Amino acid sequence: MNDCSASCRRAPHIAFFSGDITRSGGTERVATWLAGALAEAFDASRSSQGVRGAARTRISIVSLFEERAAPAFPIDARIRRFTLYPAVSHGIWRYFATVRRLVTLVRQQHIDVLIDIDGILDMYALPVKRLAGVQVISWEHFNCLTNPGVPYRKLTRRWAARRADAIVTLTGTDRALYERRFTPRCPVAAIANPMPVVTPTPVYDDSSRLILSAGRLTRQKGFDLLVDVAARVLPKHSDWRWVILGEGEERALLERRIADADLDGRLILAGRTDDMDGWMRRAALFVLTSRYEGLPMVLLEAKAYRVPIVAFDCPTGPSDIVADNVNGRLIAGLSVPAMADAMEPLTDDDALRRRFSQHAQDGAERFDESMILTQWMSLLHDVAAYGDKEREG
Incomplete structure (x- = not known):
């Protein structure tokens, strides 16, 4: 019989935290791609180990709400979706209710890592880190010089620098800006978004106008x-x-x-x-x-x-x-x-x-997809290892 300490241990549950994953923006596009790529990679790794009953890493997506019935970009069938609110819900006055709902979901679904696909969501996830022990990765899709639409975004960036388990920027330039402006206590990784693979191979038409x-x-x-x-x-x-x-x-x-x-x-x-x-x-x-x-x-x-x-x-x-x-x-x-x-x-x-x-x-x-996936897998491994040390300590 296989050793259950290796094969039956609960595998981590990784959740992408979104405002609304059904939107058609670039943030939602790359998040759904990465979620699916991780689901595929973790399943392939589990199969290659050949350990009967090996625990399966779960990948989920959590949205504040979903405005559309279907997402703009396809989501892998292995990925479960959750919403904190059954309908569109805006307003900072819901802040504490949102944190409570997120704490409840994290505990019920045994979520180990929250990847905030927009840094502004750190305002909800970081209190949940303290209350429920979840690890938080803050994924910056703008740059740290801009605060689009939300003036307190700069406050969440400073908070993430002190409390997040990792920050992901899209460029090395932005990573350097983060390190210089905020002196983060956590690792800051520069991981680009992937360039899509186009088939059939495009042929440029120089007669186009x-x-x-x-x-x-x-x-x-x-x-x-x-x-x-x-x-x-x-x-x-x-x-x-x-x-x-x-x-x-x-x-x-x-x-x-x-x-x-x-x-x-x-x-x-x-x-x-x-x-x-x-x-x-x-x-x-x-x-x-x-x-x-x-x-x-x-x-x-x-x-x-x-x-x-x-x-x-x-x-x-x-x-x-x-x-x-x-x-x-x-x-x-x-x-x-x-x-x-x-x-x-x-x-x-x-x-x-x-x-x-x-x-x-x-x-x-x-911008190769396989290289970017490898970078994310390495980051998740490092974050999980750090969380294990924290729990043991």
Whole structure:
């Protein structure tokens, strides 16, 4: 008979903590990918050990609520989903109730590790660490210089630096900023988001006259600046059109700006799409006008599809993905005139776009899925080992 001390010990339960996992953002996309990749990796490891009755590592997703009936991105069937509230629920006045609900769920489901897929969720998870003994990994998807939408985000970052078991940033630049600004007591790991694997292999069409942008229609994404760039570029190139994919609270504002710039029918707000693959394969250029980012998934997608990129060199992310004048252009200072000037030769010269496309995947190995999964597995192993020492001590 196999030794039960090895085979029957309860395996850890790892839960991803989300505001709403059914959303269609880059954060939700990479979280669902990582959850599924971990479920597959842990099951493969368990099978390879061949120990009958070996405990299975559980992977779950916990959301504050789920607004949509189905998630925007597929979730592995092995992954259970939980919600703290049965319907959409906002408001800081629910803070203590939310902490209580999370404590109850952690205890009932024997959750060992909470991965907060947005650092603002540390405000709920860190009290639960103290109350229920769960370990907390704070996963930063912006950068530590920005506090989008929530002014007390900077307070949760300081709290995480003192109390979290690990912090994950998307770039080495942001890791250095964290270490310099907050002097964390826990490890800070820089783990990039993965570049998607595209099949069949994309073939760049240098005859295309489509400029593509995508993202939530919010101030962060800078689509108001994009309209100003388009007003300089499109009137000179009657055969080009520019499509923005996505929805958000700034749609009405952007519609007015597009009309005022006399760009109706040339600069198109196409809304959400289930065919990003088709759009990327038709694109001649991908343009990002964000005021700030973490590591933008849309640029990794464009890179995977071999589409030349023009992007503001905002903090942080674009410079990790784009090599200026090699596979795209990086524009300093959120300068509308500079971006328009950089796009001129690209719209005029098919050969230049083709050359950029041929170098689009330079440096892509940094974003390899298997390497990123290995980094996460190593981090989880280190966090679990640290938790075992704490419990033994």
